[in-house]
Amino acid sequence: MAEHPAYPVGLRLTGRRVVVLGGGHVAQRRLPALIAAGADIHLVSPTVTPSVQAMAEAGELTWHQRPYEEGDLADAWYALIATGDTEANTHASAEAERHRVWCVRSDDADAATAWTPATGTSEGVTVAILTTDTKSRDPRHTAAIRDAVVEGLRDGTLVAPHHRTRTPGVALVGGGPGDPDLITVRGRRLLAEADVVITDHLGPRDLLAELPPSVEVIDAAKLPYGRFMAQEAINNALIEHAKQGKSVVRLKGGDPYVYGRGMEEVLALTEAGIPCTVVPGISSSISVPGAAGIPVTHRGVAHEFTVVSGHVAPDDERSLVDWPSLAKLRGTLVILMGVGTIGKVAATLIAHGKSPDTPVALVQEGTTAAQRRVDATLATVAETVVAEEVKPPAVIVIGEVVKVGPTTTA
Numbered sequence: 552m553a554e555h556p557a558y559p560v561g562l563r564l565t566g567r568r569v570v571v572l573g574g575g576h577v578a579q580r581r582l583p584a585l586i587a588a589g590a591d592i593h594l595v596s597p598t599v600t601p602s603v604q605a606m607a608e609a610g611e612l613t614w615h616q617r618p619y620e621e622g623d624l625a626d627a628w629y630a631l632i633a634t635g636d637t638e639a640n641t642h643a644s645a646e647a648e649r650h651r652v653w654c655v656r657s658d659d660a661d662a663a664t665a666w667t668p669a670t671g672t673s674e675g676v677t678v679a680i681l682t683t684d685t686k687s688r689d690p691r692h693t694a695a696i697r698d699a700v701v702e703g704l705r706d707g708t709l710v711a712p713h714h715r716t717r718t719p720g721v722a723l724v725g726g727g728p729g730d731p732d733l734i735t736v737r738g739r740r741l742l743a744e745a746d747v748v749i750t751d752h753l754g755p756r757d758l759l760a761e762l763p764p765s766v767e768v769i770d771a772a773k774l775p776y777g778r779f780m781a782q783e784a785i786n787n788a789l790i791e792h793a794k795q796g797k798s799v800v801r802l803k804g805g806d807p808y809v810y811g812r813g814m815e816e817v818l819a820l821t822e823a824g825i826p827c828t829v830v831p832g833i834s835s836s837i838s839v840p841g842a843a844g845i846p847v848t849h850r851g852v853a854h855e856f857t858v859v860s861g862h863v864a865p866d867d868e869r870s871l872v873d874w875p876s877l878a879k880l881r882g883t884l885v886i887l888m889g890v891g892t893i894g895k896v897a898a899t900l901i902a903h904g905k906s907p908d909t910p911v912a913l914v915q916e917g918t919t920a921a922q923r924r925v926d927a928t929l930a931t932v933a934e935t936v937v938a939e940e941v942k943p944p945a946v947i948v949i950g951e952v953v954k955v956g957p958t959t960t961a
């Protein structure tokens with residue numbers, strides 16, 4: 552007899568009894584989805600993995616600490632049979648058949664009355680992939696198809712025709728430090744849905760090249776601002792485009808709230824009644840040192856790191872930074888926007904007690920193809936920056952963490 556394809560269905564298990572036989576790695580892998588579905592899970596097994604035990608202790612399932620017994624499946628709506636004992640599994644699936652309980656078997660798909668698809672979710676949609684028959688059943692193949700579909704939906708490269716989702720208003724998206732792979736999945740999806748992208752110079756510029764020609768890309772630095780401040784011009788552009796009903800992405804380097812003026816834009820948009828969402832990004836303050844082999848903390852070396860803006864020098868009356876106090880900290884100092892002021896910063900830190908030998912690293916254009924690391928000490932950093940022609944954007948790291956990695960030059 553020809554084998555018929557399985558009939559796909561979504562089980563609504565909330566509050567319904569589901570019996571799981573076995574508490575090993577198969578059960579462990581399948582349980583989170585059953586828990587998420589709100590099933591009343593009864594797990595029967597003499598032993599369980601530590602993760603399954605934690606689920607039982609958290610009250611997410613009821614653990615019956617004993618082997619399978621005839622009758623366990625009587626009141627179940629659905630069963631997962633995954634003990635390490637084939638005989639017990641066969642016995643249990645026969646019982647499931649008698650009680651008309653759909654059952655999945657980890658050891659013998661042919662003997663099961665149900666198969667678990669490879670599943671993934673994206674924005675309110677569950678993608679479930681099943682092979683059509685037992686012969687073509689290959690879990691790695693279905694998982695790979697699932698990954699391709701879910702990743703495509705998440706990053707926006709796969710869009711249902713005639714159903715392009717649009718997020719009205721403005722999304723402030725943290726683009727990460729520069730490597731296009733270091734934007735979040737949500738950020739990338741919103742970018743793929745955008746009608747207008749207003750971008751900075753920092754961040755993942757390569758992603759802009761992937762946008763369809765219909766997307767209007769505006770360089771924030773080139774917005775005319777006449778009698779306004781540059782930031783006001785950006786706020787106005789965001790508001791005007793959003794008011795035209797367009798999906799607007801404000802793409803920023805790193806994280807929108809780390810020296811990114813993100814909240815100024817949120818406040819302006821809120822005042823104008825424009826819906827606004829903020830997508831965090833990987834900040835250069837941690838990721839750029841990391842990309843150059845420098846951890847901002849390290850056990851036994853630095854228990855804290857402090858991120859500071861160096862855009863104004865310590866002797867500038869606009870400075871809000873307490874440099875004398877920073878000189879007394881043992882931990883790591885991470886300075887952004889500090890290439891131009893590092894000479895004065897280093898002198899101030901030394902004057903307030905920091906050792907002139909304190910290691911310093913400057914990481915220029917971190918995570919991009921042009922990444923470059925230059926090492927110095929507090930005493931030498933001013934002349935090193937000039938001699939090595941270090942240019943912004945660069946992250947400056949001051950502290951012993953500079954020396955803990957396998958290499959000190961890149």
Ligand SMILES: C[S@@+](CC[C@H](N)C(=O)[O-])C[C@H]1O[C@@H](n2cnc3c(N)ncnc32)[C@H](O)[C@@H]1O
Binds near residue numbers: 729809
């Ligand atoms: C206006 S701040 C924005 C910071 C950003 N919001 C973040 O979270 O990374 C710009 C500064 O971030 C640092 N920066 C950002 N991206 C960088 C990169 N790829 N390499 C080195 N420094 C970077 C530089 O210090 C630069 O002057």
